[in-house]
Amino acid sequence: MAAFAVLKALLASCCPGNNPDGMQHRPDGFVGKRPNPLLPVATNAHPPARPPLTFVLTDGDRRARHRYIHISPPLAPAAATNLPQETQLRLLLPPSLLPVGEIRVGPAPPVINPSRPSRPQFRLQKSAAGGRGGSGRGALLLPGAMGIGAVSDELLGTFVPIAVYWLYSGLYVALDGVGRLDGYRLHTREEAATKNVVSKATVVRGVLVQQAFQVAVSLTLFAVIGDESGTGQKQPPALVIVLQFITAMVVMDTWQYFMHRYMHINKFLYKHIHSKHHTLVVPYSFGALYNHPLEGLILDTIGGALSFLVSGMTPRTSIFFFSFATIKTVDDHCGLWLPGNILQALFSNNSAYHDIHHQLYGNKYNFSQPFFVMWDKILGTYMPYSIEQRKGGGVESRPAKLD
Ligand SMILES: [Zn+2]
Ligand SMILES: [Zn+2]
Numbered sequence: 001m002a003a004f005a006v007l008k009a010l011l012a013s014c015c016p017g018n019n020p021d022g023m024q025h026r027p028d029g030f031v032g033k034r035p036n037p038l039l040p041v042a043t044n045a046h047p048p049a050r051p052p053l054t055f056v057l058t059d060g061d062r063r064a065r066h067r068y069i070h071i072s073p074p075l076a077p078a079a080a081t082n083l084p085q086e087t088q089l090r091l092l093l094p095p096s097l098l099p100v101g102e103i104r105v106g107p108a109p110p111v112i113n114p115s116r117p118s119r120p121q122f123r124l125q126k127s128a129a130g131g132r133g134g135s136g137r138g139a140l141l142l143p144g145a146m147g148i149g150a151v152s153d154e155l156l157g158t159f160v161p162i163a164v165y166w167l168y169s170g171l172y173v174a175l176d177g178v179g180r181l182d183g184y185r186l187h188t189r190e191e192a193a194t195k196n197v198v199s200k201a202t203v204v205r206g207v208l209v210q211q212a213f214q215v216a217v218s219l220t221l222f223a224v225i226g227d228e229s230g231t232g233q234k235q236p237p238a239l240v241i242v243l244q245f246i247t248a249m250v251v252m253d254t255w256q257y258f259m260h261r262y263m264h265i266n267k268f269l270y271k272h273i274h275s276k277h278h279t280l281v282v283p284y285s286f287g288a289l290y291n292h293p294l295e296g297l298i299l300d301t302i303g304g305a306l307s308f309l310v311s312g313m314t315p316r317t318s319i320f321f322f323s324f325a326t327i328k329t330v331d332d333h334c335g336l337w338l339p340g341n342i343l344q345a346l347f348s349n350n351s352a353y354h355d356i357h358h359q360l361y362g363n364k365y366n367f368s369q370p371f372f373v374m375w376d377k378i379l380g381t382y383m384p385y386s387i388e389q390r391k392g393g394g395v396e397s398r399p400a401k402l403d
Helices: 004-013 085-092 153-178 189-195 202-224 238-265 269-280 293-311 315-332 342-348 352-359 373-377
Strands: 023-025 031-033 053-057 064-071 122-125 140-143 385-389 395-399
Touching: 053 202, 153 202, 153 315, 202 293, 238 269, 238 315, 238 342, 238 373, 269 293, 315 342, 315 352, 352 385, 352 395
Parallel strands: none
Antiparallel strands: 023 031, 053 064, 053 122, 064 140, 385 395
């Protein structure tokens, strides 16, 4: 460590941006004598004024998911102070930034033009010196939960699935407007108009309320279970991500099956909570999440949190997992049986399967959602069905037995 510190000090003395006359020319216009990093700080009878600090979040090394904090002038070598540089940093950092988890002294992010340091993307805290950049020397690496660009993965995991919900269901609305998909409808338009007693405006409002509720709960959950050390997680190998994805699907299905089934068995819960979802006898895309907020909390939010925690996926993977689960749920309610739909071809749990559950005769069957049908098959609540052509056009999901 001592050898590293001396080497670092030597490197610092020849770093661009500082003249060999010992004067420091900072980008913010400050010109002054640069302290000799080899001077022992601890034995200085008149300690210099607190050095200017500049805290900067840069995009210098996103992949390493670190925050850079520049300190100028650089730290004294460990050998001169008998204090490891990491300890010096802890002493220099304001209490508001502690604890910061692991602190490491690392190389500064590359400065392309020393006279014009790269503009910091985010200001973490105003610098004590009021400066914008830093000399780039003696930069610190503070591991941090950086996200994609300026937004954390936790925020993306909360909001991207909501955007996906409206975009994907909007696609079905657009296709419905074209009118060319009538031959693939599982119910006629007349049936939808007579059996669905709530207006589409009410459904949109209901979904928005539920999503607002879920955002509040998700952000609270992330704040509670979040990575307090601020240490960003690296993405594991692809195979591990696939296994985590499958695990999360099984966990979500298991949770939703038993909770969903219980909401049908318990008369109070069905009447006051789950029946809201069943007001859509003829499901359509953006009605997928037309639920009582408590149902959203119990089935979706808690189910999502369990899938996330049990699978061990990173917040970044969860963006894709929750978006996929959202797409699947919307697709299961799209009200169409589309030959070219890859989700309906790959999954036995699809729009025709879930359509059975929305009918009066199927109310006690096909509880599984949103991915597999295994729990219905294991526990005898699976209702076999076939896709038949309906007289007068379109198709229908016809149950094979009614007992
Ligand atoms: Zn149900
Ligand atoms: Zn449904």
